[in-house]
Amino acid sequence: MINFNVPPYVETAAGYIQECVQNQKICGDGAYTKKCNEWIEQKTGTAKCLLTTSCTHATEMAALLAEVGPGDEVIMPSYTFVSTADAFVLRGATPVFVDIRPDTMNIDETKIEAAVTERTKGIVPVHYAGVACEMDTIMDIAERYHLWVIEDAAQGIMSTYKGKALGTFGDYGCFSFHETKNYSMGEGGALLIRDEEKIEDAEIIREKGTNRSKYFRGQIDKYTWVNYGSSYLPSDMNAAYLYAQLEVADRINEARIALWNRYYKNLETLAQKGKIVLPVIPGNCVHNAHMFYLKAAEIEERSALIAYLKENEILAVFHYIPLHSSPAGQKYGRFHGEDVYTTKESERLVRLPMYYGLTAAQVDHICDKVKEFYGC
Numbered sequence: 183m184i185n186f187n188v189p190p191y192v193e194t195a196a197g198y199i200q201e202c203v204q205n206q207k208i209c210g211d212g213a214y215t216k217k218c219n220e221w222i223e224q225k226t227g228t229a230k231c232l233l234t235t236s237c238t239h240a241t242e243m244a245a246l247l248a249e250v251g252p253g254d255e256v257i258m259p260s261y262t263f264v265s266t267a268d269a270f271v272l273r274g275a276t277p278v279f280v281d282i283r284p285d286t287m288n289i290d291e292t293k294i295e296a297a298v299t300e301r302t303k304g305i306v307p308v309h310y311a312g313v314a315c316e317m318d319t320i321m322d323i324a325e326r327y328h329l330w331v332i333e334d335a336a337q338g339i340m341s342t343y344k345g346k347a348l349g350t351f352g353d354y355g356c357f358s359f360h361e362t363k364n365y366s367m368g369e370g371g372a373l374l375i376r377d378e379e380k381i382e383d384a385e386i387i388r389e390k391g392t393n394r395s396k397y398f399r400g401q402i403d404k405y406t407w408v409n410y411g412s413s414y415l416p417s418d419m420n421a422a423y424l425y426a427q428l429e430v431a432d433r434i435n436e437a438r439i440a441l442w443n444r445y446y447k448n449l450e451t452l453a454q455k456g457k458i459v460l461p462v463i464p465g466n467c468v469h470n471a472h473m474f475y476l477k478a479a480e481i482e483e484r485s486a487l488i489a490y491l492k493e494n495e496i497l498a499v500f501h502y503i504p505l506h507s508s509p510a511g512q513k514y515g516r517f518h519g520e521d522v523y524t525t526k527e528s529e530r531l532v533r534l535p536m537y538y539g540l541t542a543a544q545v546d547h548i549c550d551k552v553k554e555f556y557g558c
């Protein structure tokens with residue numbers, strides 16, 4: 183059986199976790215959390231990174247920092263994971279969904295401006311599959327309408343747009359280290375903060391509304407409750423597991439890219455014959471091979487392909503029931519403009535197995551089975 187996903191693991195992790203346990207340093211903001219923060223700051227060039235308990239929580243923190251409230255509207259794609267919308271719905275805001283581009287499955291930047299109203303407060307681009315949204319256009323709209331930007335870069339660590347790391351364009355960027363992502367700590371994420379003056383507020387919100395971070399740095403001699411907040415810091419054991427991967431991040435990234443390129447090359451002839459559609463990486467974007475997907479003709483063909491692969495012991499999956507057609511999406515959000523591509527393209531998409539440790543021979547085998555399904 184070829185699994186769809188296997189969580190990333192590197193051997194040094196076991197020793198790092200043992201070190202946390204033996205030293206009885208397992209709470210939040212320990213040595214490994216700091217190492218992860220610093221690694222991400224260096225790699226991305228963001229002003230500050232704070233490790234969190236999930237990307238969902240990083241997005242919640244960003245919504246709190248952006249002071250999102252009832253009546254506010256937030257523009258985002260409908261083709262995304264629920265967390266993108268949840269963080270804002272929790273604050274009483276309305277997600278306003280706009281259509282995606284069929285080539286990258288990202289929000290169609292040309293449709294954002296028409297969705298802006300007097301209530302619009304921000305834009306949440308989602309960098310699908312670790313391929314950047316058209317950030318120049320999005321940042322330009324945000325500037326002209328005085329909107330904040332919170333990037334859902336859950337899938338985007340190690341990816342760039344015009345040479346700049348995803349998650350560093352907007353006011354805030356959110357990474358995920360869920361077990362399905364390129365780098366993992368089981369459950370976890372990170373909040374990237376672009377502007378220095380927001381760092382202290384973020385630290386307070388992450389530490390239950392207290393100024394405990396300042397206290398630990400010796401900047402004040404006792405800590406107290408100074409604002410609203412919650413508990414968004416992970417155990418240092420989780421950070422230790424992640425740090426082991428970050429130390430060899432390039433190796434993991436290169437392995438994934440090699441698998442992705444192999445899939446692409448193997449399946450190119452099917453695409454040329456018009457049987458399937460392969461992902462598009464725009465010239466400005468360097469991606470991280472977060473996922474390899476193809477598009478079948480339509481939903482029945484997709485179901486048949488997934489079933490065929492399953493019979494052959496290959497687990498392929500589809501995802502994202504568009505949020506605007508889900509029960510909560512209908513209750514809390516609305517779609518602006520016409521759904522030309524969101525539903526149609528989401529019904530065609532199949533994700534093939536992709537993880538660190540998948541072998542070239544397995545990729546070849548999977549591609550053979552896909553070709554067999556199409557009779558080629």
Ligand SMILES: *Cc1c(COP(=O)(O)O)cnc(C)c1O
Pocket residue numbers: 235236237238239262263265266308334336337357358359360369370371
């Ligand atoms: C994985 C993912 C999330 C959620 O990440 P968690 O760390 O599980 O909270 C949010 N948005 C997108 C686009 C994702 O892929």
